[in-house]
Structures are given as C-alpha cells and as structure tokens.
Amino acid sequence: MKKGIWQEFDGYQDVVEQIKVSRKLGGTAAAAVASAEEYIRQLHPERIQLAVSEIIEQTPSTKTLRLVSKNNYLPPFMAGQYIALFLEIGGIRTSRPYSISSQPNQTGFYDITVRRVENGLVSNYLLDKVKRGDTLIGSGPAGNFYFNPLIHKKKMVCIAGGSGITPFMSMIREIVECGLDRTVTLFYGSKTVDDMIFGPELNRIAERFDNIHYVPVLEEPADGYEGACGFITRDLMKGVLADIEDKSFFICGPRGLYDFCLPQVQELGVPERKIKQEMYGAPADIRQYPGWPADIGPRAAFTVKVKGHKDLQARADEPLLVALEKNGVVVPSLCRSGECSMCRVKILSGKVFQPAGVPVRKSDRKFGYVHACMSYPIEDLEIII
Numbered sequence: 420m421k422k423g424i425w426q427e428f429d430g431y432q433d434v435v436e437q438i439k440v441s442r443k444l445g446g447t448a449a450a451a452v453a454s455a456e457e458y459i460r461q462l463h464p465e466r467i468q469l470a471v472s473e474i475i476e477q478t479p480s481t482k483t484l485r486l487v488s489k490n491n492y493l494p495p496f497m498a499g500q501y502i503a504l505f506l507e508i509g510g511i512r513t514s515r516p517y518s519i520s521s522q523p524n525q526t527g528f529y530d531i532t533v534r535r536v537e538n539g540l541v542s543n544y545l546l547d548k549v550k551r552g553d554t555l556i557g558s559g560p561a562g563n564f565y566f567n568p569l570i571h572k573k574k575m576v577c578i579a580g581g582s583g584i585t586p587f588m589s590m591i592r593e594i595v596e597c598g599l600d601r602t603v604t605l606f607y608g609s610k611t612v613d614d615m616i617f618g619p620e621l622n623r624i625a626e627r628f629d630n631i632h633y634v635p636v637l638e639e640p641a642d643g644y645e646g647a648c649g650f651i652t653r654d655l656m657k658g659v660l661a662d663i664e665d666k667s668f669f670i671c672g673p674r675g676l677y678d679f680c681l682p683q684v685q686e687l688g689v690p691e692r693k694i695k696q697e698m699y700g701a702p703a704d705i706r707q708y709p710g711w712p713a714d715i716g717p718r719a720a721f722t723v724k725v726k727g728h729k730d731l732q733a734r735a736d737e738p739l740l741v742a743l744e745k746n747g748v749v750v751p752s753l754c755r756s757g758e759c760s761m762c763r764v765k766i767l768s769g770k771v772f773q774p775a776g777v778p779v780r781k782s783d784r785k786f787g788y789v790h791a792c793m794s795y796p797i798e799d800l801e802i803i804i
Contacts, residue, residue, distance in 0.1 A: 462494050464559045466505070471553045472528065477616050480535040481582070482546055483520065486555065487528045496560035498523050498589040499697075502531065503558040503753045508544045513744045514752050515541045518585040518671075518697075519560065520617075522592035529557075532616060534582040561753055564671065564697040566590060566601070571667040571695070573601050576660065578651055578680050580608040580672030584616050586697060587671065591621070595628050604632040604659060606651045608676065610639050634659055651676075653683040663689050671697040698756030701738050701774075705795055708774055715797055721769070724801040733796045739764070739771065740791035743804075750791055750804055757793035764791050769800035 473485040487493075501518045521530035536542040549555070564586055566575065577587045584607055594601050609615045615635060625633035636647040636655065647655055660666070668689055670680060677696065684694060702708050706717065719735040725748055733742035740762050743750050752762040757777040766787045771794040773779070779790065 461492065462559070464494060467493070467502075467557045467559060469529070469555045469557050471549055471551055471555065474549075474551060475530075477532060478534075478614055480614065481532060481616050483530050483532045484545065484549065484555075485521075485528050485530050486557070489554065493526055493529060494559045495526065496523050496529075497565035498593045499565035499586040500560040500562040501564075501586075501754075502529060502560055503755075504531075504541075504545075505556045505558070506541060506544065508540055510747075511540070511744055512747075512749055513541065513741075514755065516562075516700075516754050516756070518562075518564075518589070520585040520588045522589055522596055524593055524597050532582060532585045532588075534616070558753060561759065562697075563758075564669070564695065572665050572693075574666045575601060575603045576656070576663075576666050576668045577603055577605045578608075578668070578670045578672070578676070578684070579605065580651075580676035580680075581614075582616060583670075583672030583676065583697070583699065585671075587669070588617050588621075591624060591631060595624055595631065602630040602632075604634065606634045606636060606656065606659075608636045608638070608651050608672070610637070612637060612641065612644070632659070651680050651683065653686045656683070656687060663687055666693070668694045669697075670694065671699065673699065674702045698754060698758040700756050701793055705736055705772070705774070710775070711772060712797055719797075721796045722799045723796060724799075726767075726801075726803045728804075733800070735772075735796055737795070738792050739789075739794045739796055739800075739802075742796070743791065748804070752792060755792045757790040760790065762791040763788045764794075765803040767801040767803060769796065769798040771795055771800070772797050 468489040469486040470489050471484055472487045475483040475485065477483055496519055499518070501516045503514045503516045505514045517531035517533065519529050520532045521528060533542055533545045535546055579587050587605060591603055591605070593599065594603065605621070607615065612618065618635065621633045625631050634647055636649065636651050637644060638649065640646070640648045668684055670677060670684070705711060715735050717736065720732050721735065723731050723733045723742065725731065728748050731742065731746040733739060740750055740752060740755070750762050750764070753759040760780070763783060766789055771789055773789065773794050777790060777793045
C-alpha cells in the first residue's frame, strides 16, 4: 500500500507511538475515574440502610439508638456532624437530622440520641415505635459543626442545652479515647438533674481527665443541690474561665439557648470569629419570634399553589416544608435548619416570614428562592419546587 505524503513528515512515527500510548493510558484513566467515583460514593452516599442494633435509655425522655450498616460499611465522620433519617409516618414522608453522639474513632456504628419533643411526629415515632432490628434509611454524615485545627484554638468552651449536648459528647469521647491535645470546658444547661443527658458519664470523664471540665447548670435544682443554678450567664462563665484570649467557643441547643447565651458570650468580649454555632432547627413557636407580624393570628392559614401539584393549605405557624410534606409534596431536605440549601423553593408570588440569621445566599435572595424549612407563609403563595 502506497504511503500517504503525511507519513513522510518528520516525527510522524513518534506521533503514532504517542497516540498508541494515549489510547492505552486513556483506558486506564477511565477505569481510575470510575474507581474514584465509587470511592467518593462510599464516603458520601446519598442513602444508607441502617439497622437498629441497640436502644439505650438515657433519661425518662431520651434514648440513644445505635445504628449499624446493613451492608457492613459506614462512612467516616467528624465529631460534631449529623446524619438525617428519612421516614414515612402516618403517610407523611419527612426527614430529621440527628447529631452523632458516638465517637468517630470507631467505624462499627453511629449513635443518635433522640429526645422527646412535645407533639413531635418523628421523636415520638423513634422513641415509641422503633425497636431493635428495625431498618431506618439515613444520609451520609454532614454538617460543619466540628473542630477545625486550622481555625479553632485547642482550648474549647462548649455551651449546650438539652439535646444540644450530643455533638459535644462525640467530641469529648474522641478527645479522651484518642488522647487528643485539647481542653474542653463544658457548660450544660438543663431544667433538672434527671433531664441531663449523659450526666453520669460526663461526671466520670471529668473526674478522670484533667483536660475535661464539666459545669452542669440547673434551672430547677433539688433542695440541697450545691452546683451552678439558673442560666449560663456571663458572670458564671467568667468565674470558671481564667481568660478568653486562647479559647474558641461552641454553642449548641434549642433556640432559647442561643437567644440568651450568645449575648452573654459576646459581653465577655469574645469576637464573632471565635464563636461557632450549630444550626438547630426551626423555633418551637415562631409567633414569639421578634418581627413576627402582629396581625397573623394563631390559626391563620394560606393557600399555596405549587406548580405541577394541587393547591394546598399551609398554616402560618409551621414551616412551609412541613406543610408540603403533610400534603404529599416531597422536597429534598437534610439539615432542616436553613443551612444545607437542599429544600430551596422559588417564590413566584406572596410573602414568607424567615427568622433572623437564616443563611440565604445572595443569589437566592436576588431570584426569590427561600429555604422551605425556615420559611413561614404570611400570604397566599405561588411557588416552584
């Protein structure tokens, strides 16, 4: 066969050899990419099948569910992160995030610690209906509430209330079990001593380890109680802490804890960059929140037109996400605290109320997107999911 003129060019044979090598390595690269994608899916799965291996009583209102993977693999997590559980209860498909309270230096299980919420759809189901051997569907670990050695000081001041103790329990367990070079001063507020989740364990750890300091604070102490009482105030913290210069502050708990304790921390002179807050869900009663429209009554409800779905009624005092779920409209969600952005919807008409501090991106605000988990209808709405 006669050679083409191009085959006579200088370097032609070298180019041919390079093409052969590229084709060979290209196939290898494709396999490597597929392998990398599988590895990433293992680290960050969308869903995990979890079996309830044990149920541990913590307080009269709180239990820990120990969850193991049904395919023998659990993604690693950072102490302080959470998983979301995806459930169908009474025909309502919903989700709830729960901080992992177990330590990350073991890979056999996740512990989630659930406290009963008054009229709580999910907490009542998990505490009253779920039993050993049941299967639950969860997300992979998520969230940004963890110690970052590049940002945070090794001396941590942790302020918790109620079930807000759970991420700190994971952090403290990791510190003492791995011998980490960190010091924790934990202020934990609770109504009574019986309501203090992990109280006995925290007392034992504080007695054994010099770098863990535990300060329980009771609102309603029993007669003869000699510990700290009332609320976690600036003066209480000042009396325990030698100084604040070399410390990072972490806060986690119900909305009332943030409203009271955050100003107390700021009055100590702690700069905002040294305060880490966990997003902790919608307020228990949005009508008591500053800025709530006075003309919106307790039974107010509005019509929501959802493109591609039937119209529905939504109460003003519950998040738009809850109203959508109750009416069978499935919206992706994870944190339910206005942080992950998965439940965004576009408002075409009407108004919603959002609590101060919800981290809505500038682009979302510009184009009319809101976080459905932290938005409350105060007019008839038309939305796109």
